[in-house]
Amino acid sequence: GDSVTQMEGPVTLSEEAFLTINCTYTATGYPSLFWYVQYPGEGLQLLLKATKADDKGSNKGFEATYRKETTSFHLEKGSVQVSDSAVYFCALRDDNYGQNFVFGPGTRLSVLP
Amino acid sequence: DGGITQSPKYLFRKEGQNVTLSCEQNLNHDAMYWYRQDPGQGLRLIYYSQIVNDFQKGDIAEGYSVSREKKESFPLTVTSAQKNPTAFYLCASSPRFARGRDTEAFFGQGTRLTVV
Numbered sequence: 001g002d003s004v005t006q007m008e009g010p011v012t013l014s015e016e017a018f019l020t021i022n023c024t025y026t027a028t029g030y031p032s033l034f035w036y037v038q039y040p041g042e043g044l045q046l047l048l049k050a051t052k053a054d055d056k057g058s059n060k061g062f063e064a065t066y067r068k069e070t071t072s073f074h075l076e077k078g079s080v081q082v083s084d085s086a087v088y089f090c091a092l093r094d095d096n097y098g099q100n101f102v103f104g105p106g107t108r109l110s111v112l113p
Numbered sequence: 114d115g116g117i118t119q120s121p122k123y124l125f126r127k128e129g130q131n132v133t134l135s136c137e138q139n140l141n142h143d144a145m146y147w148y149r150q151d152p153g154q155g156l157r158l159i160y161y162s163q164i165v166n167d168f169q170k171g172d173i174a175e176g177y178s179v180s181r182e183k184k185e186s187f188p189l190t191v192t193s194a195q196k197n198p199t200a201f202y203l204c205a206s207s208p209r210f211a212r213g214r215d216t217e218a219f220f221g222q223g224t225r226l227t228v229v
Contacts, residue, residue: 032210034217043119043203043220044156051213089155093218098161098169099144099210101218105155 002027006090006104013080013111021075021107023064023090031094033057033066033073038087038106047075047088080111115140119204119221125229126191126198134189134224136204145187146218148203149173156203162187163209191226199228 007022025031032051036044048057053068062077073090090104117138126132136145144163148156158171162181176195181187187206191198202225207218 030212032212032216036220041223041225043222044205044218045220046217049215049217051215093207093210093216095210095212099163100146100158100161100171101205101207103156108153 002029002031002092002094002096002102004090004092004102004104006088006107008105008107009087010108010110013109015082015111015113016079017111019075019077019080019084019109021088021090021109023073023075023104025071025073025090025092025102027071027092027094027096029094029096031092033064034091034093034101035062035064035073035075036089036091036103038089040086044089080109082111082113085109085111117204117206117219117221119202119224121224122222124224124226126226127229129193131190131192132226134191134202134204134226136187136189136221138185138187138206138219140206140219141184142206142219143184143209144207145181146205146207147171147177147179147187147189148205150201150203150223152201159189159202198226201225 035047048059050057050066120135146161147159160179162168204221205218
């Protein structure tokens with residue numbers, strides 16, 4: 001079945017450091033891919049998305065490229081801020097699994113001043 | 114202002130009581146979902162509905178029930194059969210999946226349920 005694997009956290013960085021959170025997926029169909037962010041005590045917010053191979057999603061300085069050949073969708077940001085501290089979830093959706101979303105376990109990011 | 118609204122934000126339940134969590138969306142989405150999130154954990158799917166008057170069990174449906182009588186509403190009842198209901202509950206909605214189209218999920222702000 002479909003699955004999403006993310007790097008284990010927590011990830012702790014200093015302000016202005018470079019961020020990479022790895023995400024790989026397994027899907028029998030041709031999925032859409034998403035990154036969501038969750039701040040403490042809140043729901044998930046869509047950070048960025050990509051619907052086909054080689055698409056690059058970007059938002060708020062974050063980027064991720066849909067790599068079909070490596071089944072990956074790694075999240076990157078060139079210079080993190082303290083306000084980026086949150087939990088990040090990689091997710092996919094396709095025709096399988098009742099058209100539902102499959103989420104990774106989440107990666108907690110802490111950015112220190 | 115379109116969105117998805119969960120209420121209440123905090124809910125306390127006594128042992129043996131049923132409680133109902135509200136979820137309303139005005140995004141005209143066909144699909145709606147309920148997830149459970151435990152501290153420091155990921156999301157687990159409780160129930161989902163792809164269309165009005167139809168819903169399916171997710172991975173952890175035992176002790177929960179739902180209804181989908183209206184497109185915009187998908188309430189979740191936590192019954193007394195749910196042995197460990199203390200958790201953060203998230204509702205979401207989305208358009209139906211279509212390859213190459215924008216079909217992301219929109220989430221509510223969550224309801225934190227505590228058994229007292």
